[in-house]
Amino acid sequence: xxxxxxxxxxxxxxxxxxxxxxxxxxxxxxxxxxxxxxxxxxxxxxxxxxxxxxxxxxxxxxxxxxxxxxxxxxxxxxxxxxxxxxxxxxxxxxxxxxxxxxxxxxxxxxxxxxxxxxxxxxxxxxxxxxxxxxxxxxxxxxxxxxxxxxxxxxxxxxxxxxxxxxxxxxxxxxxxxxxxxxxxxxxxxxxxxxxxxxxxxxxxxxxxxxxxxxxxxxxxxxxxxxxxxxxxxxxxxxxxxxxxxxxxxxxxxxxxxxxxxxxxxxxxxxxxxxxxxxxxxxxxxxxxxxxxxxxxxxxxxxxxxxxxxxxxxxxxxxxxxxxxxxxxxxxxxxxxxxxxxxxxxxxxxxxxxxxxxxxxxxxxxxxxxxxxxxxxxxxxxxxxxxxxxxxxxxxxxxxxxxxxxxxxxxxxxxxxxxxxxxxxxxxxxxxxxxxxxx
Numbered sequence: 001x002x003x004x005x006x007x008x009x010x011x012x013x014x015x016x017x018x019x020x021x022x023x024x025x026x027x028x029x030x031x032x033x034x035x036x037x038x039x040x041x042x043x044x045x046x047x048x049x050x051x052x053x054x055x056x057x058x059x060x061x062x063x064x065x066x067x068x069x070x071x072x073x074x075x076x077x078x079x080x081x082x083x084x085x086x087x088x089x090x091x092x093x094x095x096x097x098x099x100x101x102x103x104x105x106x107x108x109x110x111x112x113x114x115x116x117x118x119x120x121x122x123x124x125x126x127x128x129x130x131x132x133x134x135x136x137x138x139x140x141x142x143x144x145x146x147x148x149x150x151x152x153x154x155x156x157x158x159x160x161x162x163x164x165x166x167x168x169x170x171x172x173x174x175x176x177x178x179x180x181x182x183x184x185x186x187x188x189x190x191x192x193x194x195x196x197x198x199x200x201x202x203x204x205x206x207x208x209x210x211x212x213x214x215x216x217x218x219x220x221x222x223x224x225x226x227x228x229x230x231x232x233x234x235x236x237x238x239x240x241x242x243x244x245x246x247x248x249x250x251x252x253x254x255x256x257x258x259x260x261x262x263x264x265x266x267x268x269x270x271x272x273x274x275x276x277x278x279x280x281x282x283x284x285x286x287x288x289x290x291x292x293x294x295x296x297x298x299x300x301x302x303x304x305x306x307x308x309x310x311x312x313x314x315x316x317x318x319x320x321x322x323x324x325x326x327x328x329x330x331x332x333x334x335x336x337x338x339x340x341x342x343x344x345x346x347x348x349x350x351x352x353x354x355x356x357x358x359x360x361x362x363x364x365x366x367x368x369x370x371x372x373x374x375x376x377x378x379x380x381x382x383x384x385x386x387x388x389x390x391x392x393x394x395x396x397x398x399x400x401x402x403x404x405x406x407x408x409x410x411x412x413x414x415x416x417x418x419x420x421x422x423x424x425x426x427x428x429x430x431x432x433x434x435x436x437x438x
């Protein structure tokens with residue numbers, strides 16, 4: 001009997017190694033599996049024009065922003081990202097429309113013998129599904145986000161028009177290395193021979209790594225910091241207003257960003273330089289399409305969880321920042337607000353550097369320690385103990401839903417409530433309850 005969509009997704013999660021569930025046990029370094037699988041289905045990635053986006057923080061926002069801009073220009077635009085928050089199909093979309101359930105069901109069903117033979121990981125299979133779907137639908141350009149690292153990531157079998165690498169920070173050190181230069185080597189693995197590369201942020205520890213790799217590959221390299229200067233004009237009417245100047249161009253340009261996080265001031269440099277490089281590659285992209293794309297990222301692509309304001313009075317914000325650099329940016333932005341009391345609904349997975357991250361958080365916050373529902377989650381009781389050890393006022397709630405219900409009862413309308421610590425915590429927010437989300 002044919003599986004339903006829900007049964008098919010359950011099959012993928014239960015039959016295949018899944019990193020978000022199993023952690024290191026699901027990680028399959030190397031490209032042999034994905035190359036073999038794609039060879040068996042006709043190498044669909046060879047038929048695609050792509051943009052490859054890697055980095056530690058900012059690669060999701062950058063991928064969605066570039067897709068939104070290309071979509072506004074009128075291109076049939078594919079977007080592949082990971083992980084998903086709510087629906088598996090978020091990973092694979094065209095012009096903001098998720099891959100159809102029927103396509104997922106029928107394709108996976110037809111691939112069962114191949115899956116049994118090659119035994120791909122969950123991520124390898126979703127990458128193959130993405131390439132297959134985009135080729136069948138004849139997308140004109142596809143933005144492909146790296147899953148982890150770069151050099152050995154399953155997406156790294158493409159030869160893109162452009163490679164983009166965002167911020168480099170400490171994350172997944174077990175797989176990528178313990179120093180920023182070591183991590184940068186893995187990220188630089190997406191640089192291809194003769195393909196231009198844009199590095200969003202010039203960092204002293206990593207810039208030489210990228211320059212050497214680009215030179216080895218005969219690839220031009222541009223750093224966003226060198227090309228774009230950004231002035232922040234603040235958040236007004238639900239958008240972050242910025243002014244930019246570009247190297248070699250005496251004029252100024254103002255933009256309205258629908259993504260409100262302060263860290264978008266770093267991402268935008270790479271995004272704008274990437275657009276210029278795509279123009280050099282022959283793509284037509286107007287200034288109006290850039291403006292419209294940047295001001296409608298969530299509307300065009302469904303992006304959630306990047307400094308997303310869910311409600312006013314009390315102010316409720318969520319963010320998927322989950323490593324040292326990401327959490328540091330979150331804390332800096334929280335401190336720009338005025339509030340009576342700060343509440344943190346916080347949970348993490350068990351393979352992060354909990355102490356280093358928690359020490360970044362404001363100790364005057366009242367904490368509701370929770371956990372996402374997956375095997376990798378740090379149990380909420382252990383989360384509470386870590387907070388208590390560091391001197392926080394903390395209580396425990398075993399689910400994000402319970403934590404929200406508690407804070408709604410006790411918070412004042414002048415308070416600030418932040419939900420985060422893990423992508424998987426944000427994924428369990430009941431977004432449908434927040435009609436004021438902007």
